[in-house]
Amino acid sequence: MDTVVAAGGGKLRGFVTRDGLAEFRGVPFARAPRFAPPEPVEPWTGVRDATRHGPVSPQPPVRPDGALGVPADLPEQDEECLNLTVVTPAADDRKRPVMVWLHGGAYVTGANSFGFYGGHRLAAEGDVVFVAPNYRLGALGYLHLPGVSPGNLGLLDQLAALRWVRDNAAAFGGDPDDVTVFGQSAGAHSIACLMALPQARGLFRRAILQSAPLGLRLAGARTAARTARLFTAALGTDPRTAPVAEILRAQVATVVRAAGPGGLYSVPPFCPVADAPPLPSVAHWLSQRARFAPEVDVLIGTTAAEMNSFLTGKPGIAQLDRFPVTARAVAAVKAGVTRWMFAGPSRAFADQLAARGGRVYSYVFDWAAPESVFGAGHCIELPFLLGDEAAWRDAPMLAGAEWSTVTETGRTLRAAWLSFARTGTPEPGWPRHAPRRAPHRLP
Template structure:
């Protein structure tokens, strides 16, 4: 962003009053910050390495919830990423925790939004500063819960006798159970939970729509840029990845250090680099809790009748990964045109077309489906309207998004202004579902005609 962007200091650094919140398992000490109650590092479960999560047990006394908890061990962002290099935070296997922002833990029944971050199932954290949810909580009077869960090999390794796979999905389900059980104590409505995810977070939601035990835990979903072209993980790829990971590790995976695990994880990814942009680690079909593909499709259809869905993509998803690459660098004019053609083609194949197909599937089964598209804002950045370009419209502040290449040429006022309509739409949807969007001029998708609501024109 331009250096003249107004600076907004993070709430975490601002002193505030203690806020005691009693949830089902015990009492938490959070902070009252700028008119909001904020709880950080709230543990919802624990898990031994390569084992399913176990719900957090009751405690006595008051537990501090003023500092962020650990984030799943992960590698640094790749150099030159359009999203810059965000802070990672303290990495720990004890990473099953939540960040909660609420107008007040007062017993009111406000809409609840649960946020699942992206990051190709290998990086990210709901507790990152760039995902701070103050704006949403304040503008919409909603409770927002951001989830940290296991990633990479710790969350998605599938290797017989070592890890069953899909542990990260089980973590997310456990987090949703915690929200259901404690929403009322946070000033939220446990019967009005909207699950929002972006990229692999949106892909997770698509997976959870086909998991029977997960469906009662949320009422509505928003899928931002779901990479549905990935499909569901199949045994041949996941089995080979597990074999390569164990070969690269070379020691007992239960006794290995985190550094050894991450090194082996990245080495196994490189061994399978022919997968292109497909994440090496991710959900595995047929492993608990995810049924095989036929069962997943049947469960998606069976649970669609009482579901409200918003889903969409950005106009140039693949620009995040490809813009300004070797093609355009070597031959600036012709190369740029070729690069843009590749961006458009792969965006259609990996994102737009499979998203339309999933919308058609859900609408045909009785879900109330609404589609959107992000056109982006005028920008000097070659990444405009690329993957992740909608995230600063919703989350974080000027400090968190400073010096991020995809925002080049925009001030923070530009960003918040462009995102206002998107925030209002998501907040209206969380409060009133599809009826609220229809009242604001959205046309539902009927499975035949793609009525796409556009943002950022």
């Protein structure tokens, strides 16, 4: 059954799901020529079809050996990718909380249409409006090359999406004054960037940062310049006119070169850049990201063994894992890098927010599938929050787990996220974050 709303630049025709939710796909929230900031969409006449997913940012294939596996349905890719999905219990005047999902993917992969990221369970169980935007990735979103690309375009796309939510949430039964932005990995790192920006003030009331790689900080001028040199050398032509396929080829080559021998240095070379609008310097970002702490409730946490998902199975690492002595050394390295890149900086950010008067809650998610080599690695909490059994059926990180277990634990986890989105408190008995207090353990 179809359902029609007036939002953005005109009327949109969505559809009603089997669960009775109203879903709108491929909704344009902005437009942008290559290497240009996003602009408002042109209004349209008639009723625009919003029953099919829109194109996603051009990107290389998802690694088949990763913890998540490969999405079942690979979406169309195109530079005209600034569209979003809305899932709502009803397009009425109820003024529900709105949850805006920023996907991860190391700033080079990801899409709102991946089955991994479906928000239907959250919308149905919590009576909330779920919104998931696409934004530019990789070189098209984060190349900083003076005279060609200003950098941080993906971040500007996220700002544009949040402004669209502010202006249009009510048409989908949402409350524009009750928005929670939540994201994982690069999506969570993006939220930390947004929290430093005066332009984002008032666009969200709450924020959930899942496994934010805050040890990454922002790329400085030297790092951004090196990435640009590697990229232009690999491309060999003008980035402004090069075919998308050539952009992606040069992007992959840049990532490989930046990762070093064995690919062990996995810090994304295409990422938010300091001293490039709208971001300040690294030092100012570190201080200003908590400037509006009293205005934004925050839930922040990590998994217990983040780096398992990055290092397990890597050439060389797999050989070392065969022997008890070297396996213990590898485990210690994984734990140390987890603390350096994820746990330590997330805790420091929580401390900073609390010291500035923010209401902050922290957690560690510690669950592992019985036959998974990844343990409680990066992304392990996602199936408990988003997607469904079909989307996660072949995920290596869930090896040996019964979906009934994921369902039961996931219902509790979703209830905590939904409670936070509605009230600013995850659940009764969950203490507020305080320095030297251990994070709340989940599940």
